[in-house]
Amino acid sequence: MLRSIFVVNFLSTQISAIALKQEWIPERDEFSSIEDIARKMNSIKAIGSTFALRDEYPMTECQIEIMLQITNQFENGPTNNGLIYDSCEVTADSQGISAGFIQFTTCCGDLLSLCNDYIQQYQSDKNFFCISYIPALQAANSAPECGEDGNSVQLNMSKYGIDSSFCPKWTETADTNANFRAMQRQTALNEYLGTLQSLIQEYNIKTPGVLAQLFDANVQLGAVSDIAAAATVKANGSPANGTSELTWLGAFLEARTSYTINLGGAYLDTVYRIQAFKGGIYDTGNLNFTDNKIILPADDSWAMSPITITC
Ligand SMILES: *[C@@H]1O[C@H](CO)[C@@H](O)[C@H](O)[C@H]1NC(C)=O
Numbered sequence: 107m108l109r110s111i112f113v114v115n116f117l118s119t120q121i122s123a124i125a126l127k128q129e130w131i132p133e134r135d136e137f138s139s140i141e142d143i144a145r146k147m148n149s150i151k152a153i154g155s156t157f158a159l160r161d162e163y164p165m166t167e168c169q170i171e172i173m174l175q176i177t178n179q180f181e182n183g184p185t186n187n188g189l190i191y192d193s194c195e196v197t198a199d200s201q202g203i204s205a206g207f208i209q210f211t212t213c214c215g216d217l218l219s220l221c222n223d224y225i226q227q228y229q230s231d232k233n234f235f236c237i238s239y240i241p242a243l244q245a246a247n248s249a250p251e252c253g254e255d256g257n258s259v260q261l262n263m264s265k266y267g268i269d270s271s272f273c274p275k276w277t278e279t280a281d282t283n284a285n286f287r288a289m290q291r292q293t294a295l296n297e298y299l300g301t302l303q304s305l306i307q308e309y310n311i312k313t314p315g316v317l318a319q320l321f322d323a324n325v326q327l328g329a330v331s332d333i334a335a336a337a338t339v340k341a342n343g344s345p346a347n348g349t350s351e352l353t354w355l356g357a358f359l360e361a362r363t364s365y366t367i368n369l370g371g372a373y374l375d376t377v378y379r380i381q382a383f384k385g386g387i388y389d390t391g392n393l394n395f396t397d398n399k400i401i402l403p404a405d406d407s408w409a410m411s412p413i414t415i416t417c
Pocket residue numbers: 262263264265
């Protein structure tokens with residue numbers, strides 16, 4: 107998969123401002139062992155069927171696709187090239203390497219989780235490029251230089267044993283290996299939506315639109331339970347006790363905006379991400395992705411024209 111020049115230029119100039127991710131992700135604690143990961147994978151039917159967070163409200167494959175596409179737009183876009191699995195660079199945002207359709211990073215450790223998940227699931231693939239990088243990825247995870255304030259530091263990856271061939275190998279593997287692309291989807295779903303399962307039940311969330319917002323917030327910020335609690339105060343209740351999902355989503359978007367502004371620094375430039383979601387899902391009330399389609403509106407600070415996401 108080749109990315110357009112526009113996207114490449116955009117990435118090299120602006121990625122640090124749009125794809126920031128905090129290294130501190132509280133939900134990660136649920137994945138303390140390979141057994142845990144395997145158990146989660148068995149409990150979540152993410153690929154090729156439905157995502158059964160709650161048996162009675164499964165997301166369809168198409169709804170999952172739209173959800174992933176939305177976050178991909180914010181992490182790798184704007185783009186018309188679908189999920190950008192093959193992006194990889196040492197970004198100047200104190201996050202180390204950022205790679206793949208949700209910009210897995212060395213600092214927050216989801217890049218390491220992805221490699222471990224793949225190794226576990228495809229044990230016969232002894233040539234998988236990540237295998238030889240596992241100790242280096244472990245060293246780079248939560249390295250002291252990792253920062254969450256969005257300052258524009260490019261980490262020296264060779265200090266941790268990650269040489270300059272890592273990104274070319276990532277790109278080649280993403281372009282040629284369908285299992286690696288599928289694992290990116292599965293790891294992203296497991297880490298950023300599967301871990302919210304009890305929160306989703308507690309708040310009685312059913313619609314793909316709200317799930318997509320929780321997923322996107324978790325990918326970018328973590329802290330979903332704090333933002334959800336603030337939203338519940340704002341909305342004077344939640345879908346668990348009578349507030350509609352749409353009203354609660356509006357409150358969540360406001361609470362996420364406050365949270366993002368409080369983080370400050372380069373995070374201030376990521377508010378467009380919340381506004382685009384608001385325009386495409388909340389303002390239209392399209393919580394069910396009706397006709398398997400959503401449209402993110404144009405935004406001066408990000409996309410010059412509306413982006414249609416469909417499947
Ligand atoms: C990066 O780290 C390596 C290994 O520690 C070192 O040899 C190299 O000089 C460093 N590069 C820069 C630009 O600091």
